[in-house]
Amino acid sequence: MANVMIRRGADGGLVFYLAKKDLEEQIESLEFDQPDRWGGELKLHDGQVWHVEPLNEAPRLPITVRARRLVGSDD
Amino acid sequence: MTTLTREETESLIREVLEVYPDKAKKDRAKHLAVNDQSIEQSKKCITSNRKSLPGVMTIRGCAYAGSKGVVWGPIKDMIHISHGPVGCGQYSRAGRRNYYVGVTGVNTFGDMNFTSDFQEKDIVFGGDKKLAKLIEEIETLFPLAKGISVQSECPIGLIGDDIEAVSKKASAAIGKPVVPVRCEGFRGVSQSLGHHIANDAIRDWVIGNRDGQPFESTPYDVAIIGDYNIGGDAWSSRILLEEMGLRVVAQWSGDGTLSEMELTPKVKLNLVHCYRSMNYISRHMEEKYNIPWIEYNFFGPTKIAESLRKIAAHFDDTIKEGAERVIEKYKAEYEAVIAKYRPRLEGKRVMLYVGGLRPRHVIGAYEDLGMEVVGTGYEFAHNDDYDRTIKEMGNATLLYDDVTGFEFEEFVKRVKPDLVGSGIKEKYIFQKMGVPFRQMHSWDYSGPYHGYDGFAIFARDMDMTINNPCWAALKAPWAKAA
Numbered sequence: 001m002a003n004v005m006i007r008r009g010a011d012g013g014l015v016f017y018l019a020k021k022d023l024e025e026q027i028e029s030l031e032f033d034q035p036d037r038w039g040g041e042l043k044l045h046d047g048q049v050w051h052v053e054p055l056n057e058a059p060r061l062p063i064t065v066r067a068r069r070l071v072g073s074d075d
Numbered sequence: 076m077t078t079l080t081r082e083e084t085e086s087l088i089r090e091v092l093e094v095y096p097d098k099a100k101k102d103r104a105k106h107l108a109v110n111d112q113s114i115e116q117s118k119k120c121i122t123s124n125r126k127s128l129p130g131v132m133t134i135r136g137c138a139y140a141g142s143k144g145v146v147w148g149p150i151k152d153m154i155h156i157s158h159g160p161v162g163c164g165q166y167s168r169a170g171r172r173n174y175y176v177g178v179t180g181v182n183t184f185g186d187m188n189f190t191s192d193f194q195e196k197d198i199v200f201g202g203d204k205k206l207a208k209l210i211e212e213i214e215t216l217f218p219l220a221k222g223i224s225v226q227s228e229c230p231i232g233l234i235g236d237d238i239e240a241v242s243k244k245a246s247a248a249i250g251k252p253v254v255p256v257r258c259e260g261f262r263g264v265s266q267s268l269g270h271h272i273a274n275d276a277i278r279d280w281v282i283g284n285r286d287g288q289p290f291e292s293t294p295y296d297v298a299i300i301g302d303y304n305i306g307g308d309a310w311s312s313r314i315l316l317e318e319m320g321l322r323v324v325a326q327w328s329g330d331g332t333l334s335e336m337e338l339t340p341k342v343k344l345n346l347v348h349c350y351r352s353m354n355y356i357s358r359h360m361e362e363k364y365n366i367p368w369i370e371y372n373f374f375g376p377t378k379i380a381e382s383l384r385k386i387a388a389h390f391d392d393t394i395k396e397g398a399e400r401v402i403e404k405y406k407a408e409y410e411a412v413i414a415k416y417r418p419r420l421e422g423k424r425v426m427l428y429v430g431g432l433r434p435r436h437v438i439g440a441y442e443d444l445g446m447e448v449v450g451t452g453y454e455f456a457h458n459d460d461y462d463r464t465i466k467e468m469g470n471a472t473l474l475y476d477d478v479t480g481f482e483f484e485e486f487v488k489r490v491k492p493d494l495v496g497s498g499i500k501e502k503y504i505f506q507k508m509g510v511p512f513r514q515m516h517s518w519d520y521s522g523p524y525h526g527y528d529g530f531a532i533f534a535r536d537m538d539m540t541i542n543n544p545c546w547a548a549l550k551a552p553w554a555k556a557a
Contacts, residue, residue, distance in 0.1 A: 006360060022457040046116060062362045
């Protein structure tokens with residue numbers, strides 16, 4: 001589990017930021033992106049997949065959330 | 076000498092690594108790379124922010140340097156106590172030339188060194204009492220100080236002093252913020268963690284101080300974040316922003332004050348110059364106060380114009396017109412600078428090795444003068460810095476992270492640049508070798524280099540260094556016959 005910050009990038013897409021790993025990456029897809037359900041599996045541009053416990057409402061961005069890595073390199 | 080091809084650069088790196096033992100070679104190879112603009116992510120070609128290899132000489136600082144020297148030190152109306160033995164504060168005192176306005180020792184304290192001067196008994200019995208007494212003394216002697224920060228040196232963490240408790244008590248007693256900063260030098264691999272710790276201390280002890288208080292705001296309020304006013308840099312940046320119609324509420328932290336920092340959450344946009352040292356607090360303000368932040372670059376007219384337009388895009392048409400007006404106003408001035416110096420500097424090649432933002436930010440300024448940056452590297456960058464650098468650098472140029480003295484010298488001998496820009500520790504080696512050198516941490520006692528005014532000084536300095544006739548007359552003492 002890690003604290004990650006999700007923010008809106010300059011081009012309008014979501015950006016995933018994990019300070020401890022200097023990981024700043026475009027979010028390609030988000031499992032739930034509805035007004036009443038937000039979160040789930042995040043697919044990053046570099047192939048990593050993270051999981052965020054879905055929230056009951058769409059949050060105001062940026063937001064810091066706890067995330068768990070499902071797929072990705074360990075370097 | 077012509078530019079190296081990709082193969083030549085790769086073989087150069089291999090050759091330089093040849094002298095290392097196998098294990099060291101493997102480790103260092105990850106930090107040296109040939110730039111390839113097609114790579115999107117730097118982690119595929121270069122490793123950074125790792126512990127320096129024991130046994131090689133690198134050029135890094137410590138967490139205390141990052142916090143006290145870089146982030147907190149320039150805040151002029153606070154007193155920054157170097158808590159621990161006397162040396163750390165004394166040997167770093169006033170060396171960075173962050174200019175400020177004020178009367179030193181009365182209402183500003185930037186050039187002074189305050190230390191708790193730890194002795195053996197403080198290590199044995201703890202230094203908390205001494206710190207409490209010291210804060211009391213400061214309050215008596217310097218009543219105009221607006222606050223105090225306690226910058227921990229290594230022993231504080233080792234002996235387990237509770238500076239937080241002392242600070243809270245003292246703060247209540249004197250009625251001013253007293254900020255404990257846990258920036259012991261042994262933390263992390265370089266000064267970079269010191270920046271982060273300092274940012275976190277600002278977040279916890281300063282940023283929220285004026286939440287809910289009234290503030291007369293305008294739609295054009297901005298803050299300059301991460302400009303340390305070296306040689307007056309922040310001043311030559313600030314006038315451009317003000318001329319285009321923005322109101323600069325705060326300067327972080329060069330020539331900055333505590334109240335400016337406390338008021339920063341009231342601005343509409345944060346302008347980040349040094350991404351490395353201040354992105355943490357910008358991200359925090361974005362999350363907590365919904366203030367967007369953008370990176371900008373005020374080195375050289377091309378990048379300045381680009382940045383002014385980028386900043387203006389966040390505001391209405393009056394500011395957009397203001398940006399165009401400012402660019403137009405200085406056009407004759409910077410064109411004259413380019414007309415004068417470009418013929419003298421055209422085609423010259425530069426190698427850089429600095430920290431923070433400069434290895435990528437100054438590239439544009441050199442290009443405006445017709446020069447080319449053929450190698451660059453950072454002391455303490457992270458991957459996100461190299462992500463931003465790859466796009467700025469030409470293909471097949473050298474990238475070196477946390478370079479060692481040996482590697483840097485060998486690269487310079489082979490690439491034969493016309494100018495090396497690096498720090499004071501590298502300066503005299505290259506000067507003795509007869510290589511023109513500029514100290515690019517604090518502009519070699521010159522500056523400012525930011526903004527249009529700074530560009531004129533930058534161009535003059537590069538010209539007087541490169542075209543100085545003395546270099547041909549120099550032969551390194553170690554190369555002379557005995």
